[in-house]
Amino acid sequence: MPNTELTVAVIDLNPARAAIVEEGLRASGIREVVVIPDTAGLLARLQEVDPDVVVIDLDSPSRDLLEQLFHVSRLVERPVAMFVDRSDAATMEAAVDAGISAYVVDGLKPERVKSIIDVAVLRFNAFAKLQRELTEARSELAARKVVERAKGLLMKAKGVTEEEAYGLLRRKAMNEGRKLAEIAQALVTSFELLE
Amino acid sequence: MTELRIGYVPLTDAAVVIAAAERGFATRHGLSLVLEREPSWATLRDKLLLGIVDAAHLLAPLAVATAVGLSPGGPVPLVAPFCLGLNGNAVTVSAALWAALAAEGPIDGPAAVATSLGRALRRRGAGRPATFATVFPFSFHTYQLRAFLRLGGIDPDRDVRITVVPPPYMVDALRAGAVDGFCVGSPWNSVAVESGIGRIASLGCHLMPDLQEKLLAAPRGRLAPSVTDALVAALAEAAEWCADPANGADLASLLGEARHLGIDPAILRRTLDGRLLADRDGTVLADPAYLRFGGDLHRPDPGQAARILALMAEAGQRAPADVAHAEPARAVFDPAPWAARAGCAAP
Structure with missing residues (x-):
């Protein structure tokens, strides 16, 4: 002591x-x-x-x-x-x-x-x-948010269900060997550019 | 290939170490130099003493203070087989203080500027005393700043407050108004001028000429003799490369990289050329001796030891009569590897 x-x-x-x-x-x-x-x-x-x-x-x-x-x-x-x-x-x-x-x-x-x-x-x-841990938690939260947003965009644009939208994102991520959040971010960014 | 970790503080006179590591001089002599940038002198000294870096770009007075036991963590016998450059400091004051002193009288030369500064400070009266910063207690910056103030009849111990700010934080301290002026190494004076917040009052070499400003130092026995010889050979070649004006643009952009100094290469180029913009009005202070590389100046000069001890005594950092300091201080400067290299290089 x-x-x-x-x-x-x-x-x-x-x-x-x-x-x-x-x-x-x-x-x-x-x-x-x-x-x-x-x-x-x-x-x-x-x-x-x-x-x-x-x-x-x-x-x-x-x-x-x-x-x-x-x-x-x-x-x-x-x-x-x-x-x-x-x-x-x-x-x-x-x-x-x-x-x-x-x-x-x-x-x-x-x-x-x-x-x-x-x-x-x-x-x-x-x-x-x-x-x-705080930084990781923050980035995880941000990732979840962007995936939600991308799902919403896909559902609207392609008329698919939430599950199907998620499946599309996942398949794309697996095919390109990238993270789900990256694909979602790319989608959200290009949507914002086209808007 | 022997790997050596070398610590440095972001300053122009780390050029020889950085060039040796990045322009092939070290590998040519069988060394792989891993550079570690440190924010302050105390941190660099500690990492050197603990063995986290093998050798360091060190203020000559700090090396001496450590060797004689004046600095925390000492006494540790440090040995410097290479001097990394001559001079390179300057005294800068805030734009406001410059305006006040310029209104008092002549500004041609350090003595005139200091005299005008003395008048300006006396006019300020007994309110808050002016604050000047040095980079470390044991540094030529401390002694040059004190000499500059004395030129103007200003008592550095009574008329002003002297504080310590590491070089990379100096410009911020001036901007924040925490200090009214400072003595720091290149390029930080020029950065203050470029930002429009400071005016160079005097070049260091006009206050004290021919200072072996930084040493490449390591604890005695840390580096094998063959490694020391290879390192000195690599640094000597890098120094000649740095001294060649033909390499000025390349050197400035190398030092300017974000992982080294992170400073606009144009500013670095001016300080390397010894043509410093002193004021945003276009005033230039030029002297080829401002910061020198190349030739015999890289030979560690044991004669610097007595000079440093005398300056320490003047600044009240040690008792002038302490003769026990003389020998360990002298032993810091080891010219033998330089001489051996010169012998080999002779035709």
Whole structure:
């Protein structure tokens, strides 16, 4: 279990992901989790929060600013070392794969840091999976809609039943080795052009 | 064929690496270069230290900072067998700030511009201080920006706020009004001018000449000596190709591709030729030294190490008296593979 007395700051421009990470850290027993949603006044926020660990999106443009702040602020007095310290290759690689970078106060026990990173990695990955599923669900819904539309057009134009219209689309798709939705989309597009 | 992953930040001076990978120079030396574009310097450094990329297009001061332990994740002895290019930076200010400083006095040359800028900033008074951006704490951009401000009697630590924005985000930061000016590498100054939101105030080479701006760096021991030699040979040939004006159009369109810089080749061509449109009114700042490729400048110069350490000390990034930094900093610049290649190439 991570040490409950630690304060973790999550810097993330993506509020949905930040919420998921925050919830995960809290569930693992960390009471002080602060989400910093943007870079406006980042230095002041960091000084206020005084985090032991900062978790940030690896590709965030704010990372370079963060490193500058470590140099100019009093955070320098409590040296902040990046978690990427080569002592635990597996954890580091998992973090980079998930798109996470983290900074920790010097002297923090590695296993404490590791448990925090592990939670963040799980949550980042869960969020990425969620987004993928959402995108897939959206495209599936769109596909279903366009097939419905194509069926309707065929029924009207050829005077066939819904089942026959569906059969026509399916046969065409199979003959051409393409997806049903693609055939339906082509039909809808050409209909719109002719309209 | 040895596969090497090389990370770079989208900048014109990644040209030699990109040309080596895409115009056959690497394969000729038995290497297959896989390019990985990174959005920011901290990310590229981390991926280099973690071994996700084998070598990187790196700011020379960042390589030194990592080697001496000033940068997170260090100290890691980095070694650079090749310098990727000389100079290439410029200072740009917002169109509004340019109008204010031009109203104050002369604008011929960096010192005059900086002096007028100083007057304009003092006139603004004690409200919100002007904000200038550099690309990374450990960068020549930081030191050139500070030198430029000092030319105008502006104290970089007290009179202005200095923030950090990675190169590809610089123009957006200026457009959004988050910064009033910046020092960044080519082509981002020109992109700001082209968008009508910025005016180039000074070329970097007029503030500090002959800087080995970017290095091709890897952790010591990561690349086998034979691989390093092949890489240096391939990069040297690619550099000559980049330096030949006859290849300018091809190079500009290669760099301009969406998977590399994603910038209009016409803009890239001007920066490669050292003829920069400084202002949309047609003012051109021209200097062949603006960004240089080709010849001996690619030989890593260990003499740059002391210069970088002194600049870091001036910027308050390290204690000037810390002599322990001298040796690891010097060791970053390794001219031996270059010399060996030159020896082989001699008739």
